[in-house]
Each structure stands twice: as structure tokens, then as C-alpha cells.
Amino acid sequence: MSVRTGHIAGINGNMLVVDFADFVVQNEVAYALTGKERLKSEVIRVRGKKAELQVYENTEGLKVGDPVEFTGELLAVKLGPGLLTQIFDGLQNPLPEIAEKCGFFLKRGFYIEPLSDKKDWEFTPIAEVNQKVRAGDYLGKVPEGIFDHYIMVPFEMRGEYEVISVAAKGSYKITDNIAELKDSRGQKYNINMIQVWPVKIPIAAYREKLKPEEPLVTKVRIIDTMVPIARGGTYCIPGPFGAGKTVLQQITSRNAEVDIVIIAACGERAGEVVETLKEFPKLIDPRTEKPLIERTIIICNTSSMPVAARESSVYTAVTLAEYYRQMGLNVLLLADSTSRWAQAMREMSGRLEEIPGEEAFPAYLESRIASFYERAGIVRLNNGELGSVTIGGAVSPAGGNFEEPVTQATLKVVGAFLGLSRERSDARRYPSIDVLDSWSKYKSFVDPEQIAYARGLLVKSAEVDQMMKVVGEEGTSLADFIDYLKGEYIDEVYLQQNAYDKVDDATSEDRQKYVFNVLHEILTARLKLRDKDAARSFFHEIRQIFRNWNSAPWESDEFKKLEKSLRKRVAEISDLPITGSGRKDAGESGQEVRNEKDTEEAEDNGDAKENGRDTKDKKTVNKKETKDTARSGPV
Template sequence: MSQAQEQETVREDGKIRSVSGPVVQAVDLDARMNDVVYVGDEGLMGEVIEIEGDITTIQVYEETSGVGPGEPVMNTGEPLTVDLGPGLLDSIYDGVQRPLDVLESKMDSAFLDRGVDAPGIELDKHWEFTPEVSAGDEVEPGDIVGTVEETVTIDHKVLVPPTFEGGEVTSVESGDFTVEETVVELDNGEEITMRQEWPVREARPSANKKTPREPLVSGQRILDGLFPIAKGGTAAIPGPFGSGKTVTQHSLAKFADADIIVYVGCGERGNEMTEVIDDFPDLEDPSTGNPLMARTSLIANTSNMPVAARESCVYTGITIAEYYRDMGYDVALMADSTSRWAEAMREISSRLEEMPGEEGYPAYLAARLSEFYERAGYFENINDTEGSISAIGAVSPPGGDFSEPVTQNTLRIVKTFWALDADLAERRHFPAINWNESYSLYQSQLDPWFQENVEQDWPEERQWAVDVLDEEGELQEIVQLVGKDALPEDQQLTLEVARYLREGYLQQNAFNPTDMYCPPAKTYAILTAIHKFNDEAFRALEAGVPVDEIADIEAAPRLNRIATQEDWEEYVAELKDTIETQLREKY
């Protein structure tokens, strides 16, 4: 809704009483909680967050410098909503869904003035609407009435708004329409357009939330192989500065097998968001060959943008994700980072003089995090389709301290935990995910999919790798005390096998065009090759072959080169035979 449209619904003016950063108090304002208001002579957008007697407290989504007492406050009588319809994809928004490219053209500058507004989707653009219903058909809330080719990748499905009653179709049109023109009329007088509005803090309705059974394949070996996430699952990526949170999310956004990507840059550094905004339009979708932006919606709220808009940007992102879920799509939402979101809540809470919780965060921190992650899931929609939202949130604990409140409260909610490690990053081990601290609670429900679509012994191979890595972690403590040579030969050999697991399996080169994406079948093949080396090596050891001779065979270093082979199937088959031949020649 544009500023001009919203001001038409103004109920009553109030006046500013006081200003404290993004928090403004107004008097004589007839308002309800979460109403959108326009503050001051410049009409800065804000939201009602507290009402006490005649005093209304507002969080303003723009910089408030220069705003003073006595200036007017205008209420729209509507909550903060987003525009939903064709045009959401291949778009870049700020935290309250203002399209940045449109604002830039209005300002003729990359630096935006205050009080500038624009609708979330283009209101005058024409779209080719193809009906999927006919006159006389009965439709219900959420039903699909037609399609629009939104991008070269995605067909946008026009839905009966969930707030409508539904009824019999009396008129339906095909052809070019703007998003505000009626395309379907019902017998009860309801007119369906291609545009909907939805309050960002309210979850869109669904028929049923189901247990997810299919993985969100990421193409990252350590994620798919050891710590998978389900389509409709939740994951957290905590890590200190420089450990690779943003890069991991970029890889997920590019390679995850979701239909739609919603990327929310929440309070991150401006140079990182600039890189995303510059790079994403040029990236190719590996699954279709089309531009990646054709299935992506970006929400950019950098650390120098107003703090209040940061608090709302994750709600904007999850609402857009729910809209595409209602169409039957699988959506992956990246929130980078929820720590900056929590910091915004902390700042607003302190200005409201609320009782602080742990480390100054508001007492409702855990509740807000739960509300966000609970909107993810695998759903049966009200129109009998099925769709999913996978929510992946980066967490930026100060100093890498995972015991701080945001990380701990997130841990209680999500079922997949990918812990990034600064020490691994310093050793140039990427992705720098610590396999000893990470976990996934989706493994048992996803194993049947991997067994059916990859290999039957997928769970056994994964467990073998976990056991070897666990044993290596215990042995490394001994090695640091007495040295590797003091260990028995079988334990020395275990360390050698674990080294190939770390270097050839867990590490992945994001700059290598072959290794940047690893399908599950290749992930499995690399693991089985290392397992083959393990089995043959221990047979040789039992036959009396020294560990040094086992480790020195010519074929062993080739385990680290499987990932970069385009013809990896033939390479792995030949390598297994070579390993067996070379080791058995030793005895």
C-alpha cells in the first residue's frame, strides 16, 4: 500500500510528545496495537508497539533526526502489511518491502531521503493471466484461479485470498491485466485480483503441518552427508566473525533444491549485502540455467539502516515465503543474521524501558524466535496442495560464545545445528563446520529417502564416518600430549583414515566449478572410497604391513581428488580397484 493510499484511511491525527531514537511517543492518537502510522512533517513510516492511556508509543522505520514534539502523527488504521502478487521475484526490498530500485530512481541517487515510499509490487505493470477456473465453478479460500508467468523459472499462481468467503465463479477473464484489475468475480460480489495484502506478524493459514520426509539437498557434503535438513525444516548456523556464515548461506541459496529462495539480509555489513545484490543477478541457477534471481526475492536491511526496520524485515521475508508455499512451492528462507534482529529488539526494548532479561535482551526474546521458526514447516495447504518453508538462520554470537542467549534460545527451537569454527576457518578448512559440535535431528526421518534415492546402506556409511571422526577427536588429545608415534599402529591408521575424511570428504572448494556442488550420489561415492581404503588398510595391518607402507601407497592421495573429477563414477570404481591391488601386493 502506498503512502498516499494509506493516508486516505487515516482515522485521527495525533501529535508527537517525545522522541528517543526510533521510538516516538504520541498523544491524542486514536490507534490500536501494530497500526501503521506516519510520523512528523515528513511522514516517516512507523508502527504502534505500546499504548498506555493517552500515550501511544511508535517504532519508526526511518531515521528520526530533526523530528520534534508537536509534529503530527497520522494513523492508517491498518497493521504493517506486505504486497503479495506477481513481481515479488527478481526484486530487492528494504525491511518494510519498499523496492530499492524504485526508490533509487525516485531519488536519482543511491542515498535515500526520508519519507519516500513505493508499493511492494508494480501496480501499473501488465501480466498475462491464464485462468484455471470457469464460470460456474465453486472456489474456496486459497484455491488457485489462474496462473501468470512471473519469471522464466516460476509460474505465479493467483489465489483466492484466505480472507474471502469463496463461492461460485460468475465471471473470469484472460489476457493482460494489472495486479489491481479484477480477473475473477464471485456470486457473492467478491472480486479477485492478482494482488493481496497480508499482515506480516500474522501467519497465513494452512490445513495441516506434517512431518517432513524429504531432504533439502544443498550440494554441500558435510550438510547432506552428516547433518541434513529436511524440506520444511529449521537450521541455525552460529559462528564468530569470518567463519563463513554468509558464504554458507550464499551456497545454500544458490544450490539448495528449493523452488523459491527468500534471502533476508538482517543488519549485516553493507559491503556483504552489496556483494549479494551485485552477484545474485549475474548468477546462473544450476538447476535450470536461468538467472538465479528468477526464483529469488532479496530483502536488504544493512547495519546502517534504521534499527526498527531490521526488527520487521524477518517478518516481511517469512510472509513472502508463506505466500509461495500456499502455491505449492518449496521455499528456502535465509535469515542473515538473527543476532542482529535480536539486537534490534534489545535496542527498542531498552528505549521502552522494559525489564531486561539475560544480557539485556528482552524477556520475550525466546518467544519471538519461536514465532519466527514455527512459521517454517512442511504444510498441507488449504487448497489441498503441499508446500514447505525451510528456515535457515545465521547467528553471530559475540566472540563466538555459543552460550549467549540468542544462540541458546535458537538451539531450543531448531532441529539442525551447523556450528562454524574459527579455528577451522583459520586453517582454511571450508566449510568451517565443526563436525563434533554440529548435529541434525532429521536423520532418522530422512534416511528412507536417501536409501531409496541414493543407496540402501547410506545410514551405515554415515555412521561409520561419524565414529571415525569421533575416535580421531579423542586420539588428538593424546597426540598433543605424547605425540603420534606413541600410539599403537591401529590408532595411527585411524588418524590417517580420518585425515582423508577431513580433507577429501568434509572439505569442499567453493571456487572449483566441479566441487562447488556435490550431488548426494557423489557424496556417497567419496565416502565409500575412503571406507574401502580403511577396510583394505586394516587388512594389510593385520597381515603385518607397517602403517608407513600402507600410508605411502600411490593410490591413497587420490582420495582427495575425487571431488574435482567430472567423471567421478568411473574414477571411484577404478580407484577402489587400485587401492585393493596396491595394498594386497604388500602382503
């Protein structure tokens, strides 16, 4: 087949108008040729005999009349062993290899194969001759770092096939044939270790998609306890700049309990990617005792790299995630930031002179965002095992205003909303997730009643805080004031977490359950405090101990010692038992202890909102009285 060609008829930014002769395919890849350079582009609209192309490169120097070649293929990625530990750009070019060849700067039109065909892989066959297989079934496996990388029947092969032969155990390159299949009509197919898959189409070679229910432990207390996320679920992190989106994503990428993390740095700062890039080879994953980079793929299309490739970078990332899900692995995809991707769409839409929607975003913004997040999910594979892709997307709303189109479109489709607030980050309260604004549809592993109790206190505390701004501290009752302090206390010792402290950085599931239980005991203890100053300095004091406790390694002597001194200090002015609640195993047995003690509160708190309102009413009445008291007091 001869190459279909066309000629440039117009250039506007990164958009080309191309005259073509016979036909073009929507979304096919084309190359614009200038001098020796071949610039990758994609057909995005066809009108009459003119095709409009977005170019994944800078278009400087292109001329009207320059030739364009059409390839007939959709924008696709190569899937196969050797993807892990790599750093790709949005078009799956390995950046370190480009650096080797081009030096400090990127070079336009310079593309490198993502997978090395030089490397040998130890292949072990799984499928047997005459076995019936379908897309996604395992033919064999090769070890890739700490994982078994399964070589599968290509996802694009529809229907049932019969295995004619499988390569014997041994060493092969990715381009070597490792199996031969036959379809019902007798047509034969040679299979090697590489698959090519178009990025904008989901991989669906599994039996069924399930509901995400199992919590995904991120070891960030505020997330796991208050706004949990689930394996196979989706969540978004909107926040104004400087609120800590990226840091939160980085922490999650280090500590989350998943098999593989894929980081899509989409239109953000290069410096942030560099941190991940340079630190991950050094950081050891406690679960596998291997460097974190071995379970990581980075897709990096930072803000100064060509805009169109930003869009492809999120699709590339999610396609790789889906590929590893097919191997029964749990994959976490962190996209930072989906707003930049939306902006890339907006730029292109503007050049196409489409009728703009809200804030000039294109009308298809919502459906694009929805279909991206819908690619997450926990699935039952053909062999009955489970695999999952969890997507966490950062959103950078213009002006920090969550009402803008990208945030709103995202909120419609995600399972958890972790909203970051400028106020919290200004007050250096990290992670700056605003718990009262945020929500999650998933379940936490921490006792839900304890959570509800704490949340009730946080709501109350925020109310009292608001009220104190109006009536002042002296106009607030001691009981309200103590609730206020308790809310602050929960925030200071549990919700806030110091990412720069070696221990506090990551709190395991067991530790969270245990510590939250102790916190619950402190919050529900009957405190004997004589006035506000006493209350304040008491909470200051136990805050100190608790924070030290947070920095003590789990179950170390220091941990036990600090717990004891914390209990002792609280017991001095309350009914808290000095010895622990005996809740060492934190799980089910602890429940009983709590139950016999706190049933009442829990119930009470179940309808915390109503109670809140009640108390509020009372407060307004009491306010006056308190003020009177204050005035008459010293007289």
C-alpha cells in the same frame, strides 16, 4: 473516515512518545510528519493517552509537537506477481528503483510501491463460475519467470464463497479485477491480483501441516551427509565471526534444490548482499537453465540501515515465502543474521525501559524466535499438493559463545544445528561445521550405516588427536594413529569442500552417494602399513588423488581415470578390489554390495560410542607399553 492524528511528546533514539486524541491500535502503522517527510512507524506500546512508536527511519530533525497520522492498518506486505527477482528493503521498498530516483544514498521517508501496476500479465482462468472456493484456492494463473504464479482467493477471506465470474484469458494489470466472488449472505467481492497481508501473522490457507521428512539437497557434502536438512524443516548456523556463516548461506542459496530462494540480509554487511545481487543474474541454475536471480527474492536491510526495519525484514521475508508456498512451491528462506534481529528487539526494549532479561535481551525473545521458525513447514494445500518453506537462520553469538540467549533460544526450536567452529576456520577447513558438535533430526540420503561408520571414525580420530596432545605421537599405537589419519582423511577429502573450485563447489546427490561409498571402501580396507611415517605419507598421497578427483566433473573420463588411480594406489597395500564395486547407480543395488562385505563393521560401529570407550580403556593400558617399546626399541 477522518485521519486519526496525534502529536509527538518525546523522542528517544528511534522511539517516539505520541499524545493521541481518540484511540490507537496496537501495532498499527503511523507516520510522523516533519516538513515534507513522512516517516513510517509502528505503535508498539500504549500507556494511558500516550502511544509509543518505533520509527523505521532516522529521527533526526523531528520536534516535540510534530503531527503523527495513524493508519489503522498493521504492517503489511503486498503479494502478487512480480515479486521474484526483486531486491526490497525491510519494508518492501524496491531498492533499485529508489536508487534510480535518489542516487547513491537512501532517502528517509521515501517509499515506493513494491509491485508495478504498469506491467501486463498473461492471465489464464482456473476457477469456474458457480464453483465454491475458500481462501487460498486458485482462481487463475499468470506466468512469472519460470513459474506459474497462481492468483488465489485472498487469505483473509474466511469461509466459503461462490465464484460469480472469472476474467477471460488475456492480458491484465495487477490492479485489474480478475474475478468476482459472493459470500453466503450474497455480499459480492471484486478480486484483483494483489493481496495485502500483515507480516507478523502466518498465512495458513492450507489443509494441514506435515512432518518434514524428505531431504533438502544443498550439494554441500558435510551438510547433506552428516547434518542433513529437510524440506519444510528449520536449521540454524551459529558461528563466531569469520567462521563462514555467510559464505555457507551463499553457497546454499546457489546450489540448494528448491524452487525459490528468499534471502533476508538482516543487519549484516551490505557488501555481502551485493555479491548475491550482482552474481545471481549471471549464474545459471543447472536445473532450470535460467539465471539464478529468476528464482530469488532479496530482502536487504543491512547493518547501517534503520534498526527497526531489521525486525520487519525477517517477517517480510517469511511472509513472501509463505505466499509462494501456497502455490505448491518449495521455498528456502535464508536469514542472515537472526542475532541482529534480536539485537534490534533489545535496542527497542531498552528504549521502552522494559525490565531486561539475560544480557539485556527482552523476556519475549524466545517466544518471538520460536514463532518465527514455526512458520516453516511442509503443508498439504487445499488442492492436495505439497508446498514447503524451509528456514535456515544464521546466528552470530556474542563472543562466539553458543551459551548466549539467542543461540539457546534458537536451538530449542530448530531441527538441525550446524555449529561452525573457530578452530576449523582458523585451520582453513571449510565449511567449518563442527560435525561432532552439530546435530540434525532429519535423515540423510546417504546410507546411514556408512555415515555411522564415518562418524565413529571421526569421534575416534578426535579422541586420538586429544590423546596425542598429551602422550605424543610416539605414545600412540599405530592402529590408533591410523584411525586418526582416517578421521583426518574423511575431513580433508569429503567434509571439506572448495567453494572456489567449479566442480567441487556443488556435489550432487548421486555423486555424494557414489563418492561416499568409495570413501567407505577405502576406510574399511585392510591396510598394510609398516609404521607411522609410511601411514602418513600414504594418506597424504591418496588425499592428493581424492582431491583431484573431487575437482573432476561427475562421470567424466577424468573422473573415472582418477577413481582408478585412487583404487590402484589403495589396492597396492590393501585388499581393496581394483575394479569398482560396480555401484554405478549408487542407489539400492549398491546396498547389497556393501551389505555382504561390511555387515560386521556396520554392526560394530552401531555402538561406536561404547566401542570408543572400550578402546580408550585399553589405550591407557597400552600407552605405557608403547612408550616402553619406543624407549627400548633402538637400544
